[in-house]
Amino acid sequence: MQTLHVDLGERSYPILIGEQLLGRGELLAQYVHGRQIAIVTNETVSPLYLERLIQGLAGFNVTPIVLPDGEAHKNWQTLQLIFDALLTARHDRKTTIIALGGGVIGDMAGFAAASYQRGVNFIQIPTTLLSQVDSSVGGKTGINHPLGKNMIGAFYQPQAVLIDTTTLLTLPPRELSAGLAEVIKYGLICDEPFLGWLEDHMERLRSLDQSALTEAIRRSCEAKARVVGADEREAGVRATLNLGHTFGHAIETHQGYGTWLHGEAVSAGTVMAMEMSRQLGWITAADRDRGIRLLSRAGLPVVPPANMSVEDFLRHMAVDKKVLDGQLRLVLLKRLGEATVTSDFPRGLLEATLNVNYDALARESEPKRFP
Numbered sequence: 490m491q492t493l494h495v496d497l498g499e500r501s502y503p504i505l506i507g508e509q510l511l512g513r514g515e516l517l518a519q520y521v522h523g524r525q526i527a528i529v530t531n532e533t534v535s536p537l538y539l540e541r542l543i544q545g546l547a548g549f550n551v552t553p554i555v556l557p558d559g560e561a562h563k564n565w566q567t568l569q570l571i572f573d574a575l576l577t578a579r580h581d582r583k584t585t586i587i588a589l590g591g592g593v594i595g596d597m598a599g600f601a602a603a604s605y606q607r608g609v610n611f612i613q614i615p616t617t618l619l620s621q622v623d624s625s626v627g628g629k630t631g632i633n634h635p636l637g638k639n640m641i642g643a644f645y646q647p648q649a650v651l652i653d654t655t656t657l658l659t660l661p662p663r664e665l666s667a668g669l670a671e672v673i674k675y676g677l678i679c680d681e682p683f684l685g686w687l688e689d690h691m692e693r694l695r696s697l698d699q700s701a702l703t704e705a706i707r708r709s710c711e712a713k714a715r716v717v718g719a720d721e722r723e724a725g726v727r728a729t730l731n732l733g734h735t736f737g738h739a740i741e742t743h744q745g746y747g748t749w750l751h752g753e754a755v756s757a758g759t760v761m762a763m764e765m766s767r768q769l770g771w772i773t774a775a776d777r778d779r780g781i782r783l784l785s786r787a788g789l790p791v792v793p794p795a796n797m798s799v800e801d802f803l804r805h806m807a808v809d810k811k812v813l814d815g816q817l818r819l820v821l822l823k824r825l826g827e828a829t830v831t832s833d834f835p836r837g838l839l840e841a842t843l844n845v846n847y848d849a850l851a852r853e854s855e856p857k858r859f860p
Contacts (some may be wrong), residue, residue, distance in 0.1 A: 491703070493710050495626065496718040500646045504626060504710050508699060510653040511538055511614070514545030520648040522610040523583030526551045527575055529598035530589040531558040534616055537659055542589060542614070552578045556594070560747035563593045563633045571601040585610040585648075591617035591664075592624035592751065596642070599630030603645035613647045616656040618668025618702075619752050622675075622709035625650050627717040627727075633746055637808045638738040644722055652710075654703050662695070666788035667752025669694065670733075672705050673783055674759065675712040678729050681826030683708055684783065691786045728811060729828035732820045733759030736793070739805035743797055749790075756789035757847075764850065765842040766822040769834065776825050778854035785851070792847040799843040 490507035510516060526549045530539055535555045543551050554574040556567055575584070586609060588598035595613055602611035615625035631642015657665065672694075676684035686708075687694075693701040713730065720727035736758030740749055749757075763777040781791050793802075811818040816832040817839075823829050
């Protein structure tokens with residue numbers, strides 16, 4: 490087992506990474522407050538891992554809360570099911586809420602923990618690659634609104650994050666690829682050597698090689714922990730973690746939550762952000778193409794939906810969380826391994842980026858083969 494730390498003063502917490510951690514109740518017990526535990530999970534994850542987790546928590550009073558699966562259920566109605574269960578079982582202020590699942594479960598359970606009786610103890614046990622490398626770390630919680638993704642929520646840090654890499658063995662290939670979008674993001678924004686490592690190990694990652702996955706998770710969480718420790722509430726550098734997300738959230742909202750997985754939308758959005766960075770003269774076409782090839786090798790889409798117009802993108806991007814004082818801010822690349830947040834770009838350049846033929850761009854980015 491490897492242990493990393495998110496340094497936030499009195500709210501600091503560990504990230505535990507290893508194989509077969511899920512049933513090790515002694516790892517979790519030190520982070521539980523009181524005797525009551527509510528495990529929030531979903532219909533897909535619960536048959537796989539819920540019983541193992543409950544067995545490891547023998548001696549505690551455990552309430553399982555099983556929610557419907559999918560981004561489409563990340564809303565007020567589903568959140569209310571958590572509160573209904575907590576109140577019915579008479580959970581008090583010393584209860585601990587454990588999120589067992591992917592990013593949707595982590596976000597909703599965290600928001601419930603931040604809100605229930607004005608804040609109760611919270612532990613993250615992410616079971617998807619995307620949640621292990623991104624959403625479980627950093628304290629962002631919330632739900633979607635029909636007009637915008639993650640627009641309602643709170644910053645609320647967990648007591649601990651426990652990452653059992655063997656849970657990825659049951660992850661569908663599409664979900665694995667979605668997680669790789671966030672892994673690749675760290676190389677693009679703050680760790681250019683990591684891009685080379687990913688290029689060398691992509692096939693091993695996609696074949697669920699445990700040592701490769703552990704290394705990718707460790708390096709991703711280290712990067713996330715550094716950024717969160719420096720900027721917990723996204724006043725500055727933390728916003729660079731949203732590379733591709735403004736474009737990607739527009740895709741998710743327009744297509745309907747869950748139609749495109751979050752990582753899939755972020756991948757297409759990252760290509761758009763790289764292209765805009767190229768148009769600004771900050772990265773080269775070769776840099777952009779390198780990123781496109783790596784995303785494609787991860788099994789991700791590199792072309793936005795054909796049914797979205799420039800006007801569709803602009804409408805959804807106008808309600809993005811990074812809009813301040815009416816100014817849209819975008820995360821772009823100054824170079825590979827260095828991201829910046831800026832609103833200093835001509836509107837015409839954004840529209841030019843949205844008008845690019847990304848099908849042609851994807852074909853042109855393919856490595857040239859010579860006889």
